[in-house]
Amino acid sequence: MPDLADLQAALQQAVTGPAPETWGRAGALLAPSPMSPERRLSLYAHGYRARLLDSLRREFPALCALMGSTVFDLFAEGYIEACPPGTPSLHDLGGRFPAWLEQTRPADAGEEAQLPIQLARLERAWSGALRAPGPEGLTPPPPDLLLHPSGRLKLPGTTVLLRLDFDFAPLLAAVAEGNPPPTPQARPTLVAIARSNYRISLHTLSPGRFAWLRALGHDGAPALAAAATAAEGEDPGALLADLVLWLPMAIQAGLVIAD
Incomplete structure (x- = not known):
């Protein structure tokens, strides 16, 4: 008689692995029932x-x-x-999805293959910012x-900096409004995901602001x-003047908090 851990592992393999190849082996572990083990596993696997x-x-x-x-x-x-x-948490389910897309990308694929990978990283960071400890309740x-x-x-846990090869802002806005998604334009884009008052937003940054946050x-x-x-390679005075003017907006957007 298998122990509980072995039984759980066998059933997980049956419902997430290729079907119906794995159903027969797992079906032998199920209690007798008028319905066949394969049929019972099929119903559960499809629903799960x-x-x-x-x-x-x-x-x-x-x-x-x-x-x-x-x-x-x-x-x-x-x-x-x-x-x-x-893990039992559905939030953890998509954690490896961007890396898996990268790993399964064909070796001869062009740069356009990076588009779905980078978009997946962006959306995963967005999801993570919903759950991380943020600036809410802190003294600005x-x-x-x-x-x-x-x-x-410092940056709160809800601020994520990303270097992208595509401008995804119009796509995200269109999807949020329920409109057809435009094809993202290919261009280097520096962004930060931030949370303020429990609302997530995407901020496109200049190189100086991005480097400062980093x-x-x-x-x-x-x-x-x-x-x-x-300011390395730039005018330090110009960058500092820009940051002084921008800091109140960065604080309001939840990009930075007091250390």
Whole structure:
């Protein structure tokens, strides 16, 4: 008689692996019933996989809209078979999806193959920002903090910086409004995902602002020192003036918090 862990592993393989090849082996572990083990496993597997597919569609709505539901489901089903859930939380289900898309990308695929991979990374970061500890309830830093040499700032867990090869902002806006998704334009784009008042937003950044936020990091740093680091190759005075004017908006958007 298998122990509970072995039974659970066998049933998970049956409902997430290729069917019906795995149903016979798992069916032998089931209690007797008027319905055949294969039929019982088939019903459960289809229902379980449908819930997993629905979860992935909800976490990656822009990617699903861009690919089309039929193509997206083919990729999602392959992912579920290759990377079945390892925890009870559906939030963890899509954690490896972007990496899996990268790993299964054909070796001779062109740069356009990066589009769905980068969009998946963007949407996964968006999903993570919904759950991470954010700026809500914290005392915001003073808007003139950059003028104080000892002032320190950091990124909350809800701020994610991404370097992208495509501009996804019009696509995300169209999908949020229920409109047909436009094809993203291929161009280097620096973005930050941030949360404020429990609302997630996407911010397109200049190279200087992006470098400054990256220099601050999640561990925190002196804001002036981070500005000097970010200004490498640029006019430090111009960048500092831009950051001083932009900081109140960055605080309001939840991009930075006091360290």
